[in-house]
Amino acid sequence: xxxxxxxxxMPLKNLLDPQGKAVQNGLFSLGLNNVKDVRIGKHITLQxxxxxxxxxxxxxxxxxxxxxxxxxxxxxxxELVN
Amino acid sequence: xxxxxxxxxMPLKNLLDPQGKAVQNGLFSLGLNNVKDVRIGKHITLQxxxxxxxxxxxxxxxxxxxxxxxxxxxxxxxELVN
Numbered sequence: 001x002x003x004x005x006x007x008x009x010m011p012l013k014n015l016l017d018p019q020g021k022a023v024q025n026g027l028f029s030l031g032l033n034n035v036k037d038v039r040i041g042k043h044i045t046l047q048x049x050x051x052x053x054x055x056x057x058x059x060x061x062x063x064x065x066x067x068x069x070x071x072x073x074x075x076x077x078x079e080l081v082n
Numbered sequence: 083x084x085x086x087x088x089x090x091x092m093p094l095k096n097l098l099d100p101q102g103k104a105v106q107n108g109l110f111s112l113g114l115n116n117v118k119d120v121r122i123g124k125h126i127t128l129q130x131x132x133x134x135x136x137x138x139x140x141x142x143x144x145x146x147x148x149x150x151x152x153x154x155x156x157x158x159x160x161e162l163v164n
Contacts, residue, residue: 002118006126023126023149030148034141036084036129043090043125044105047118059116066112067105 003048003056004081009069012039044068045081053080085130085138091096091151102116126150135162151159 011017022037027035036081046063048057069076094098102120109117128145132138140158151158 010125010127020126026149027145029132030145032141032145032148034131037127038129039127041127043092043123044102045092045119045121045123047120048115050116055142058158059114062113063109063112063117066114067108 001050001052003050003053005046005048005056005060006079006081007044007046007060007064007076008041008079009044009064009074009076011039011073012075015073022048041074042068055078083133083134084130085132085135086161087128087138087142088131088161089126089128089142089146089150089158090123091126091146093121094157097155100152116136123156124150137163138162 016040017050020040023040024035024038046060048056048059050059055082064076064078099121102122105122106117106120109120128142130138130141132141139160139162146158146160
């Protein structure tokens, strides 16, 4: 069966996020000064062919560890959609 | 009150996603050949100071339209977390 798995890759919470800071400054310049913090990561959707949900999540976890996230700077979270 | 709003910015569904294709090929090389499709977008978390949930979502929507997403190539979805 085909599973739709979403992987969220974000910068570690205790690291600075210069890209997010730049976007926050941009929003401020546009008048959106109620935005107090911005952090930017990646949102990856995977279509995985697997026997069951557990197998699909295991494959997504392996992909996250081996390729999608850099553990020095990022963490990732997995969510099964359907 | 401070609201935590997540904005997902993804490439439009009918457009090719070369970055996703490259990652899919990378996963295939790593032996993860059960991954049939990969699409990569941005995941943005905003901390928004607003009077209520509706106001926070309106600010996030304005940010998405004005800066976060390029409507020619991307769409965005907003989700309030807490």
